[in-house]
Amino acid sequence: MNSFFSGTRLRDMIRAIRACKTAAEERAVVRKECAAIRTSINENDHDYRHRNLAKLMFIHMLGYPTHFGQMECLKLIASAGFPEKRIGYLGLMLLLDERQEVLMLVTNSLKQDLNHSNQYIVGLALCALGNICSAEMARDLAPEVERLLQFRDPNIRKKAALCSIRIIRKVPDLAENFINPAAALLKEKHHGVLITGIQLCTDLCKVSPEALEFLRKKHTEGLVRTLKDVVNSPYTPEYDIAGIADPFLHVRLLKLLRALGQGDADSSDAMNDILAQVATKTESNKNAGNAILYECVETIMSIEDNGGLRVLAINILGRFLSNRDNNIRYVALNMLMKAITVDAQAVQRHRATILECVKDSDASIRKRALELVYLLVNETNVKPLTKELIDYLEVSDQDFKGDLTAKICSIVEKFSPEKIWYIDQMLKVLAEAGNFVKDEVWHALIVVISNASDLHGYTVRALYKAFKTSSEQESLVRVAVWCIGEYGDMLMNNVGMLGVEDSVTVTDSDIVDVVEIAIKHHASDLTTKAMALIALLKLSSRFPSCSEYVFSVPSIPCNSIRLMFFYHRGTAFFLSCIKRMRFQLRIKDIIVHHKGSLVLELQQRSLEFNSIIDKHQNIRSTLVERMPILDEATFTTRRAGSLPAAVSTSGGASLNLPNGAVKPSTSLLVDLLDLSDDVPAAPSSSGGDFLQDLLGVDLSPAPTQSGTNQVQKAGTDVLLDLLSIGAHPVQSSSSTTDILSPIQNEKSPIATLDALLPSSSLSAQATSAKAAPVMDLLDDFSPSPSKPEDNGSVYPPLVAFESSSLRITFDFSKQPGNPQITIVLATFTNLTPNVFTDFIFQAAVPKFLQLHLDPASSNILPASGNGSITQNLRVTNNQHGKVFLAFTSKSIVMRTRISYKINNKDTLEEAQINNFPRDL
Amino acid sequence: MGIRFILMVNKQGQTRLAQYYEWLTLEERRALEGEIVRKCLARNDQQCSFVEHRNYKIVYRRYASLFFLVGVDNDENELAILEFIHLLVETMDRHFGNVCELDIMFHLEKAHFMLEEMVMNGCIVETSKCNILSPIQLMDKTS
Known part of the structure; x- marks a missing residue:
């Protein structure tokens, strides 16, 4: 016995490692051992070489680096004895890979060993080559392997066959050399050679169309006969599993037949009978039999059409699906996914069972079933299926909700027959699993809501009700807050009631409650809070009946005196004004509260909003006008990621109202983005952030001030670059920015909102360059609107x-x-x-x-x-x-x-x- | 390719044998083993033996304290792989006689030799226990 196999030291090491209580102890033991091995390697210790390697393999398995032992493998391989070679090759396969340069050194040893007189050594070399060979080695050693495919010992032939698979995968050009020897293997009786030969042929079919054609023409018959023999073979104890002779061979044969039959009617025809025999005769009470049936069904589904066989196959799958064994149900679901392209009708028949599987306790089965249901959905069954899935969403596992939600949203978006149904389903999903809904999904929902003008009232009421029950679902809260900001008045006045809904009595303070809850909830993130803040600003002007009168008398300091002012208009009016005032004051309170927010974005916005409410009554209503209808097409393309945000300036005509106020239209959204998104280097741009459209603010947490400075710099750099590169006059520059446009703003009396935007600092800087006084646009703003600009004037030189x-x-x-x-x-x-x-x-x-x-x-x-x-x-x-x-x-x-x-x-x-x- | 890796892991999640048929770095291996073990060991006996992980499937089976995990391509026959795991265990059983975790630990190289005779480059080489074990027994005799 040599030292390795009696190997006390190896045993000791394993014992020591097993005895370790903590990972740190284990690391210490391994470190010590590695040190000892390194020393031994340095001393070029022959006696312990393969014991060292055995240890290294163990250490490697535990997940520690062992690269220093790689050369030892090569030395062992080069030695003469079989045991040394054997452990050397094992080390080679475990510790090295085809990418390492060291491997180049081994090619020669491999070549020698492939030609060795000892067939076991040839076997070792083949095995190693089959596991790690690189493209270069494949080219060098292919002739040897080709020769070994005809070696007298079947154990060598089978290894040579698998080695050939590796070679043709690495170098597909070599495939044609292997076609004939591989085909010869198909006639073998030895199961090992046969199964490897079949695998080699399957791989040849993948890489070489000629091989496929050749095998199809010459060997389909033979393979069918082989399968017949295997199916009908008498009891062979060596290969028997559960009464079936070599199920592995069955499976591989069926796989190869599938490759041959796919897209070829003649060969498909030739295998019909045997497939029918396998499908009907195979015992299905044991796993081995089911494995064969499963493979057989797949082959039937893939080869050219034969109605009778397909019915048989679908029936087998139906039986699988109702099996109590979860493994069988899993593979049935897996196979039904493939069957759906062949016979969707037949799969639809199993819909109820599949839906049950979505609710299974096993995550793997659920996942498969959900994928399958997703494929089963069409226009006719979308409603009941979605209902089932949404019902299940309520009770499903937390870790499954993400997948389920994504699929439901996708189904609803894809097949929704009408907008109201879409909105209903999305609201249900949001209320149930809003936290799992992806941002694009609720963005898309908002776009749809915005487009369904007859459903605004309905939607906002539904959202209001949903918010009452599930205010912990972030996405729901966001959509609700956005809609309340936009359509809050419809909520209160029950505008656009549909027949199906119950009227709700909502007061203005209820509405503010909702937004306040959203903004104050501890779990709300910055986006939600910012959306809520904007909703408040919008709400403040959604009920304008008397508040404006109240607030537009700034000369009267005390609110109660202001109210006196209106007393003569009648008590009812007076009371409603009190209500309105309370409402306004609450909104203001919340906004003021956030002036102290630690988040810069919120702080800045609340300061600005407060200032708008306080000092700029006359423009407020225009500022927070209802959003124009969001352009679905633009959103879709942007979502698809094909276009950068700023490109989509579609149809942005705007309307000049007679009073000089401006009604912004769609282009406004895009232009908002222009201010920050156009510049490639802008730090705050996030590639078409839809949110920026929705909110009109920059939500990125980066400090806005420094951000805009960079924006400006980047902008001018682009301009400079353009000039310094182009030797000829540049006719039209394509990548400069619009950010310089607000430069003229100080002339504009209605540039106020500009100060809301990150670019305000920029415009100020740009103006100062012109030595114009930099105004605080918000505070020094004079309330009288100037005359609209005269477009037709003559311009001074x-x-x-x-x-x-x-x-x-x-x-x-x-x-x-x-x-x-x-x-x-x-x-x-x-x-x-x-x-x-x-x-x-x-x-x-x-x-x-x-x-x-x-x-x-x-x-x-x-x-x-x-x-x-x-x-x-x-x-x-x-x-x-x-x-x-x-x-x-x-x-x-x-x-x-x-x-x-x-x-x-x-x-x-x-x-x-x-x-x-x-x-x- | 079929089989991508074969792992034997004990109940505590310690790897006892690992054979990969595609190259992964040490870090990737550790991460992969950790993820798979966490996923598979958490499942109960009633649940099916297949787990989808990243872009492949894990077919696993538990024998006493040892889990046998085989990572396969998505188009591989899961039931056949399950049968293969059983064949592997039976083969080891025949060699070691009532194989247990310790046999594999202390005879890691032999377990690898057996595996080498059964799987090469992710494909099945041999399914006859006699044929698999004969070279190993031969070597035991000579050494």
Whole structure:
């Protein structure tokens, strides 16, 4: 006995490891052992080499690094004795993998061993090669393996067959060399060779169409006969399992027949009889028999159509499905998923049973059944199936709710016959498992609600009721809060009652209660709280009947005196005003309370909202106007992720109301995003965050102030980059940003909301560059609205740029009937006593503009203003006349670069021109 | 490929034998074993023997204190793998005589040799216990 097999030391090590009470102790023992092994390796100790390796394998199994033993494997493989080689090869398979360079060193030893006179050593080498061979080794050693496929000993042939599988997987080009030897294996009687040969042929069919064709033509008959022999074979004790001779061979044979029969009517025909025999004769009371039936059903489902066989197969699955053994039910569900493409009708018959399986106590079965139900749903059965699933949602396990919810939502979205049903089902899901609902799902729900204008009242009432019972479901709370903010008035006045619903009596204070609960709930996260805060602002102007009168008399300090003011209007009016006032005061209280919030976002918003309520009565109602109908198509595409958020500026026409107030339309949503999302480097942009649309605020927790600074920087960088790269005048810049557009805002009396947006600081900075006084837009805001801008006016000429050497003036003109296009006549004047040569003017604009530069009148600019160059620029403002939340249309911005030579010396000047007249 | 890995794990979740037929790093192996063991050991006897994990299935069977877990591709015949686990246990039983956890621990290399004769590169090589054990017995005799 050699030292390894008596191996006291190996035993000792295992005992020591077993005795360890904690992981730390185990680590210590392993560390000690590893140290000893390393020493032994360093001393090149031959006697203990394979004991060391045995230890390393154990250590490796425990999950410790053993790379230092890799070379030992190679040394053992290279040694002459069988026991050494054997442990060496085992170590090779366990400790190394095909990616390691060390493996290259072993190719030669393998080659020698494959040609060894001892067949056991050949077997070892084949086994190792089959487990770890890389593409290079496959190329090098394929001829040896090919030869060994005809070796006299079946034990070698079977290993060579599996080794060939590895080789053709690594190098599919070699497949054709193996077709003939592999086909020869199919005639073998030895089960080991036969089963490996069949597996080799199955793999050949996968990688090589020629092999598939060849085997189909020449060997289908033979394989059918083999299967027949195996099925009818007399009792063979060696291979018998539960009265069946070698079920593994059955299964592999059926697999190969499946590969051959798929898509080929002739070979399918040839195997019909035997498949029918297997399907009817196989005992189904033992696992082994069921394994064969299961494989047989799959083959029947996959090969070319034969009605009778399929009925047989579906019946077997039906029997499986009603089996008490969970394993059998599991495979039945698994197979029904494949059967559904073949015969959906037959699978539908088992719907009731499958639905029962969704409610099984076993997670694996539930999962399979749920996937299957998902495939079973169609327009006709969606209602009952969804009802079943939602009912089950109430009682299901917590860890299953996530899967179940996702599937229900997906079914409802896909097959919903009408909007009201969709909304009903989604509300049920939200109320039951709102915490498991993904963000896209409730975003989609809001979009649908927004589009179903006749259901607004119904939805908000339903949400209100649902909130009362399940206020712990975050997504439900969010949707409810959003809808209450939008349609709160409908909730109170029972607007748009449907026949099916009971009327509810809701007072305004109930409504505020809901929002208050949402905002104060400890588990509510920032998004919910922010949504609630905005809902409050919206609510404050949803019932405007008298509150505005009350609050618009700021000169009267005390509320009670304000009320006196209205006393003469009658008691009823007085009482309703008291109610309204209380309502307003409560809203204000909650908002004020959040002025002290530790979350910057909430704090900032509540300050702003408070200021809107206090000081800007006249614009408040416009600010919190009902959201325009959200564009479903836009949302869908955005959800699909195919488009970045800002691209979808679809149909954003806006409406100028006679009083100068502006009714924002869909483009407003998009434009909100423009302010932060357009810039690739913007830290707060989250790639089309739908939430930003919904809320109109930036919810990212990053400090807003620093965020916008970066935004601006990034924006200008883009502009700069554009200029420094392009040697020719840039006609239209595609990746600049719109963020510079609010620059003109200080002129606009209704730019107030701009201050709500992260870009406010930016606009302030931009303005200060122009030396205009930076106003606190919110506080210094004068309440009288100015006259709307006159679009048709004549624009004064503009000194666009002036330095010590050069002056550029712009004259503007519009083409009649085409207000989007502005013709700019640029005049360049030289202020120095030297002539400028090679004068080039380049300009770039943000992407909402298009710029066309006509050739300049000359490229030589005479000295001292004795002449000038003129150049026409045509600017198309796609956003002309569109008004965004910033309450100003986007005006032109331009970045320019002027290069010229003075006495052959290059000079470069750059400037950003942003004092263009408004509304160009 | 069929079989991706074979694990033997005791009731406490300690690995007693691990054979992978696809390459995973040490960290991946540890994570994988942890996840699988947690999932499978939590299941009771009535539940089915198949667990879906990541993109493959685990077929497992418990023998006394030892769990045999086999990771297979999704298109593998689960019932046949279950039968294969039983064959593996019977083979070990025949060799060790009433095989137990300790036999596998202290004769890890022999367990591997047996496995080597039964599975290669994720495919089944041999299903006859005699054929599987004969080379091992031969070697025991000579050494």
